[in-house]
Amino acid sequence: GEDVEQSLFLSVREGDSSVINCTYTDSSSTYLYWYKQEPGAGLQLLTYIFSNMDMKQDQRLTVLLNKKDKHLSLRIADTQTGDSAIYFCAETLSGNTPLVFGKGTRLSVIA
Amino acid sequence: DADVTQTPRNRITKTGKRIMLECSQTKGHDRMYWYRQDPGLGLRLIYYSFDVKDINKGEISDGYSVSRQAQAKFSLSLESAIPNQTALYFCATSHSGSETQYFGPGTRLLVL
16 A cells, blocks of 8 residues: 655754655655645645656755665755745656655744 | 636635535646645545546545546535535646646635
8 A cells, every 4th residue: 555654843943954754655656756835835846756766966955765665855955944844745656546645744944 | 836726715614515616727737636635634635537537536535526627627516515624625737647746726615
C-alpha cells in the first residue's frame, strides 16, 4: 500500500538551512514531488525527482532521494521568511494512479 | 495557478443543503481531481476523472458526487451537507503521462 509520512512542524532561524523529511512505503514509486502551500493559497509545485535519480538541485532547493530507505528530503538553503509555508511530499506509482500526499510539514521561519 | 479556477472561493451553508463547487481549467489537461484539506490530515482525495467519461472514487467519496461536464469542467456536489464536511476543497488537474498536478486556489466551505 501507499503511505507517505512527514513530521508536522519545523522551525528554523532566518538564514539557516531547513531540511524537511519524508518517508514513503511503496518502492515502486516513479516520481516524488514537493509542493508548497502558502497561507490562504493552493498548492504550488516546487520540484520533483524521478526515482532513478538520487539528487536534484534547483537554486536554493536540494532534493535527496534514498531509495533503499524510501526517504526523501527537501533542503532549503538560506531560509527566508517567505519560505514559511506548509510543504507536502507526494508520490505516484505510475501514470494511472493519482498522487498520494503526506500530511504536510509546517515550516516556520524565525527572523 | 490562474489556469485552474474554483468557484465560489468561500461558502457558508446549512446542514442538509445541497451545494455545488465548480472547477474550470484552461490548461488543456485531461485529468481532474477533487481534494479536501483538514488541519493535521493533509490532502485527501475525494474523486478523480481521467477523461470526460471516466469517474473514480478516491479515499473519501461518501457524501460527495461529481460531474465532468466537459474536459475543462469538473464539479463537486455535496448532496446533503453536514458540519464535518467543513473544510478547504481543492481542485487539481494533470496531463496523462505526467502526474504533476496543478492546483486551484481552493474553496473554503463552512457547514453550520
